[in-house]
Amino acid sequence: MIDNISYKKPLLETPFHSKTSELCYSNEWYRWGGYKIVKEYTQTELEYTAMRNTAGVLDITPMYKYSVKGKDAKKFINKLITRDVANISSNQIVYALWCNENGFVVDDGTIFCFDDENFRICCAEKNLIWFEDSAIGFDINIEDITKNIGALAFQGPLSCKILKLLEAKNIENLQPFYFDNFIINKQEVMISRTGFSGDLGYEIWCDPSQAHDVYDALFSFNNDYKVLPCGMNSLEMVRIEAGFIQPNADFIPAEQALRPNRMKTPLELGMSWIVNLDKDFFTGKVALLKQKSTGVENKLVGLDIEGDKPAHGAILYNKSKKDIGIVTGAMWSPTLKANIAIGYVNKDYMKIGSKVYAEIYHPEELEYRKIWAECKVVKKQFFNNPRKNATPAFV
């Protein structure tokens, strides 16, 4: 018997579910925001390769989508996020973080500007209560529109080419962090040039009723170009290469953290480039100004690790074996042919080029091999292809 109690209900299915479940050979599911989406279709590495060499299709419908409409929408966004959106234009998107009063990151996401009175916020975690409390005093209306929109990420060097073949007019001239409406397979959909792969890529936003047509269209040239559906595991690989942060992996959202000292500020995440401290007011400004003057205690950096064994969850040490940090995400990068990781190091080691050591426990058939690997502190953006920002896009 299926109860009406939310936690007893089965996970929701996205509008693409009938398509993705057909393709999901491994039957491996991932739980995100009350939905189930595919973790791995056939093989993670294969899906990763598609995203890096042709194109991959990811179902990102569970991403929380909030519509912010009203007279004060722009003012509200400017109070909420650390960036300044005073000069944002229609059809533009910004990547942003929002903090609490202590400057700790609540979440990150992309903010779509339709016009000055109509915005959309897309983020990985639930934020409605935070937004609604922040919105007190503003003449706006916030609505959770997650289930009204189906979303696909279409990432990879051939993504533009395939969209062009699908007769999306002028798609190659869509600049990074802009969106517009296009017609593909007779369906009018919104396409934004955003993504989580650090390469050329698009995100397609459609009505749930259009979901099947849009999904099928993306695979219609598979005779020539091998487009693959990709699961969350492969997304994790590309996002580490691109140096993108992930809530609950690289930082604990401030609203969820149980221990106050586990939250992180944008400066600690190495995101000071999207913190505009000249802005008149935003939540967390006072605390961030203070932290800027005192400096951070630790910081999220990229690590280039010797050897080929990924440093999952490794603890970082300095030369005298004092622990100075932790790895939050690690992998062997097939594209870069390098052993990379992102992690926190304390303030003495956050300069690019610093040397630290990782203690890697590599599982080898019921036994662990302990590896003491030297790491070099590098920029987080390991994979940074000029294709990402080139306009017109690579066709």
Add this chain to the structure above:
Amino acid sequence: MSKYDSIIIGGGHNGLVCAAYLSKNKKKVLLIEQKKILGGLTKYSDFTTSFSKKVIKDLNLESYGLNIIENNEDIVALNLTGGHTVLGLQKDKIYFKSTDADNEDQKSFLKLLDKYKLFAKSLSTFMYETPPRIKSGLKKDLFKLIKMGWNIRKLGKKNTREFMRVVGLNIADEVEDNLNDDILKGLISHEAVLGSNLGPRSPGSVLHLMYKQAIQSGNLFTNTKIETSNLINSLENLLKEKKVEILLDTKVKNLEITNNKVSKVILEDDKEIFAETIISNLDPKSTFFNLVNAQKLETDQIRRIKNFRQKGNVANVLITLENEPIIKKYKGNILNTTFIFCPSINFLEHAFNHSKYNRNSKNPSIKLNIIKKEEKFFIRANIQYIPFSLEKKEINEKENIIKDVTNQLHQFFDKIDIKEINLNTPNDIQEDIGTYGGHWHHGEFEIDQMFFLRPFYGFTQYNSSIDNLYMCGAGTHPGGGINGINGHNAAKKIIQDYK
């Protein structure tokens, strides 16, 4: 250069007291009041029994026309079935004039009151202090905290233990352990929950009682009282002499805040006034949501303000009578007496049940005084529980309350010829004065809204996270009642900050 050192928004008694202290310290003060008369919420009360003696002495209010009335009034706990319990007052000492309770009960009742008085007195030493900050790291604050602890520990091992036992307790458990007589139980319970959103079985009601006593320097009932109109007049006289400018009938639209600092006060007619410090005598919710505007507040702060419990539960009734009323089975003087109708704990708990679901009590408890003014008789009564509600109320809600109240009154009045009833529910009080929720104390007295947590984290110590914005209303430590301590404490803090 601004013309004023300070602007006080809100001409309630605390605003007046704060203005008086500041002007006494040679500050140029402007006081803005939205109504045509000063006094704010005090107009809903004819007398105050708790006005601070220290403030009267400091400001020398008696030379400005303040008249302290010393009278040993009686407290009557009405009983429908037996004889009324009449308590007399002799210099703050309570004794039984007549009662149905047996000797043992009388003794334990007085013992219980003595116990609360003792505890309340040790609490009352914090009333004139700016509450310390726990994590400030300052020696001064640490010393204050130790002093607070020591004041309680000083009671002795047995008493400290007893204090710790009762401080979180509900009043019903406490009186049921000690008393047998329903009327006496009802009387204490009623006093413990009056003006709060607590029922007799809500935890913290004992603390509420002790805290209320602490504000009145330890006494539950006192034998001195001041007419509120007389109090406001004398304060007004004082301010006029000190050349404090008073703007009546002027509404503040909002405060302009730039870079986390109040820069100016904008009036309803868009006139701008500058001052170094702005002091709000409004309740915390109105201060931050109406004056400051939540747009300039951090989300966590908004949450704290939003979650501040400030829901009024007491309706105020002024009944004009045709002639002298007669109370059943009561022979004494009706004029100099406080009547309390709350015959048992269960009666009060049932009244509270309605309030839990935002409904008005069918059988509310009543505390009333009969007043004779120019040969006319009036009844001033407080009706509990009539909760404040944001929901749309039924259309004839007020008629229903009046009907319930008159039914209740007819139970213990032999003769009561009502000419006119003027009912003010918490919603009416909010509309009239502007106090959110129509709450007497601008916020509940509960352990998480007291001392260094009043009104909420980050806004204690009379100032706020916004520079130059201070608060002096009842929403700050120590809290409500017509006592003027908040105004005194806020002024003390502001003057300290000037130095």
